[in-house]
């Protein structure tokens with residue numbers, strides 16, 4: 101369904117319609133597509149993910165590579181990386197999360213508007229990786245809810261793209277309308 | 290040139306110095322009280338214009354003098370390094386004069402040494418932690434500090450309230466990788482400290 105149809109659908113809603121208009125209306129025939137609100141919302145969200153590059157170590161280099169021409173993340177509609185949490189909805193944690201940085205990661209996560217998703221990119225972000233040490237948090241899921249984990253040290257850009265496609269699938273299956281009524285779970289004030 | 294003559298002349302000029310055995314660069318032992326004047330004279334009269342490194346050694350809990358600091362200087366004129374080793378006299382509150390007034394480059398090195406070893410550099414302009422957060426109660430590079438870390442609360446209370454996260458000792462499974470320094474090289478390839486469960490052995494429940 102194209103945007104034009106969607107817009108017309110919305111506009112028609114505001115016109116005064118009688119019961120017979122809804123049943124059959126020759127003027128709009130072929131212009132109306134009936135669908136579920138979830139499907140439309142998810143379809144839109146899926147194809148315009150705005151990543152927030154939380155680049156904390158070497159993995160961030162692969163994240164940058166996946167945005168460059170060779171791997172071209174823009175094929176999936178997610179090339180607009182924003183360095184402001186207010187303008188993004190998918191935090192890609194690419195790198196080693198130290199305990200000192202953990203607080204910052206959580207605060208930035210809380211500054212992102214709902215709905216939002218988190219990708220833990222690489223061994224470090226997923227589990228602490230090779231840093232079994234006093235200073236490194238053993239997995240960023242200790243402080244933020246993670247949607248997709250990517251294995252590798254570092255993961256190749258293809259692996260990140262694969263993860264982003266998995267995330268798209270996940271977004272596609274959300275009950276977006278019902279989620280609207282949910283209040284966001286405990287955010288740091 | 291940093292040769293025997295140069296070393297001898299330095300030892301003559303500064304009577305408090307003693308030379309230490311070293312496999313590479315000339316190393317002097319200098320008492321803390323004289324450290325500043327010695328380092329200053331090295332910079333101003335001997336041409337050691339660059340402070341390359343400043344760090345510390347923890348000699349272990351049993352040692353008479355547990356902590357000492359090591360300074361590496363480099364001279365573009367002499368084309369060589371000089372190492373200065375000074376021992377902290379107090380084991381409970383180790384202290385050392387700060388050389389950051391002579392070499393500004395020492396500022397962050399001394400903060401790091403303080404952060405990791407807990408050595409106080411007197412007259413340092415801004416002696417606070419540089420790697421760990423300010424409230425962190427331990428000194429991680431001391432010999433009695435376990436690599437895995439010690440249970441410690443995270444600094445931000447509001448984040449802790451929501452996430453229940455804290456600093457927990459890291460598992461030693463899956464790294465860090467250490468090699469033993471005895472035996473033949475082929476048997477001493479780096480291994481994780483804990484191999485109780487691996488890809489081949491199941492994780493015990």
Ligand code: SF4
Pocket residue numbers: 157158159160194195196221222223224225229252253254255
């Ligand atoms: S997973 Fe590997 S490449 Fe990625 S941040 Fe950690 S050490 Fe670096």
